[in-house]
Amino acid sequence: EAGxxxxxxxxxxxxxxxxxxxxxxxxxxxxxxxxxxILGQGPKLLIQFQNNGVVDDSQLPKDRFSAERLKGVDxxxxxxxxxxxxxxxxxxxxxxxxxxxxxxGTRLTVL
Amino acid sequence: xxxxxxxxxxxxxxxxxxxxxxxxxxxxxSPSLFWYVQHPNKGLxxxxxxxxxxxxxxxxxxxxxxxxxxxxxxxxxxxxxxMSDAAEYFCVVTMGSARQLTFGSGTQLTVLP
Numbered sequence: 479e480a481g482x483x484x485x486x487x488x489x490x491x492x493x494x495x496x497x498x499x500x501x502x503x504x505x506x507x508x509x510x511x512x513x514x515x516i517l518g519q520g521p522k523l524l525i526q527f528q529n530n531g532v533v534d535d536s537q538l539p540k541d542r543f544s545a546e547r548l549k550g551v552d553x554x555x556x557x558x559x560x561x562x563x564x565x566x567x568x569x570x571x572x573x574x575x576x577x578x579x580x581x582x583g584t585r586l587t588v589l
Numbered sequence: 590x591x592x593x594x595x596x597x598x599x600x601x602x603x604x605x606x607x608x609x610x611x612x613x614x615x616x617x618x619s620p621s622l623f624w625y626v627q628h629p630n631k632g633l634x635x636x637x638x639x640x641x642x643x644x645x646x647x648x649x650x651x652x653x654x655x656x657x658x659x660x661x662x663x664x665x666x667x668x669x670x671x672m673s674d675a676a677e678y679f680c681v682v683t684m685g686s687a688r689q690l691t692f693g694s695g696t697q698l699t700v701l702p
Contacts, residue, residue, distance in 0.1 A: 482632070509688075520679050520692030521633070534689065569633070576621075576640075576688055580633040 480504065482581035484570050490587045496558040499584045503551070503572030509533075510547055511578065512555050513569040521569055527553065560588045591616040593663075593680045595693035603701045608652075608667040610696045612680030615661065622663045623681040623690070624654055633679070639663065650674070675700045 483502040491497050503510050508529050513521035524543065526533040529550035538545065542561070547553040557564055565588045571578040596611040614620060624636040637648025644656040654665045663680060680693040 511689075518694075520681075520694050521690075522692070523689055526689060571633075573688065577635060577638070578688075578690060580625075582630065582632045 482570055482572050482579055484568075484581040484584055486584055487582065488585050488587075490589065491560055493562055493588050494559040496556065497560055497586065498554050498556045499568050499570075499586075501553045501555070501570030501581060503553070503570070504574075504579055507572035507574050507579070508550070509573040509575075510553050511571040511573070512545055512553070513571065515567040515569055515583070517566070524555070557586075560586075562588050564588050591620060591682045591691050593622075593682045593691060593693040595678075595680050595696050597696050598694065599697045599699070601699040601701060602670045604672055605669050608665070608670045608674065608698065610665040610678050610680075610698065612663045612665065612693060613661050614663060614680070614682050616682055620682045622654075622656060623683070624648065624652070624663075624665050625679045625681055625692075627677045627679065627695075629676075636665070636678075670698075670700045672700050672702065674698060 485500050510527045512524045515521040524538045525535040525545045527547040530547050545555045567583040567585050569583045570581045592615045594613045622639045625633045626636050627633050636652050637646045639646045639656045647653045652667050677695045677697050679695050681690045683690050
């Protein structure tokens with residue numbers, strides 16, 4: 479069974495630039511999550527989708543972050559404009575019901 | 590509200606000696622608890638989970654954890670450390686129908702030869 483795929487694996491941008499991350503969940507998994515993991519901390523949930531609907535985006539900084547999951551499969555997370563404090567690993571996870579399966583993450587560095 | 594506290598940010602053991610990674614939780618209701626492991630540049634992997642069945646939970650790679658409600662603890666143990674166990678370990682709590690995970694701050698395990 480293929481795992482959760484994420485791309486790119488690494489991204490370096492200047493502050494105030496835009497960036498987008500892509501996630502392809504495990505086939506058949508209805509729930510998709512995006513997490514932000516700052517160095518030295520545990521992952522923090524940004525947004526949760528159930529199929530193509532948003533379940534919870536209360537911790538998503540909506541002035542600069544946006545996410546979508548068109549057709550209830552792939553998802554993209556966008557940051558516009560990026561700030562220095564957005565430097566982190568962005569993790570995508572999918573779940574068929576209870577257990578979450580994580581992708582390798584995208585490491586973002588904002589200079 | 591739910592939370593977990595990992596009591597040690599770094600733990601160092603010698604290969605072949607026991608491992609103990611400590612976790613305390615706070616939850617208003619009966620929680621589900623997990624331990625995840627994160628190797629460098631790899632995704633988080635589930636080690637084991639407690640979901641209100643047996644209080645002693647066995648996971649992969651020889652790890653186990655015991656749920657102690659009276660102590661609000663869910664410590665992770667392994668009888669004998671292996672070099673490949675060196676990684677970051679996260680204690681995680683979840684509750685509610687949304688099944689959202691709340692992560693601890695992590696414990697970095699170093700295994701010395």
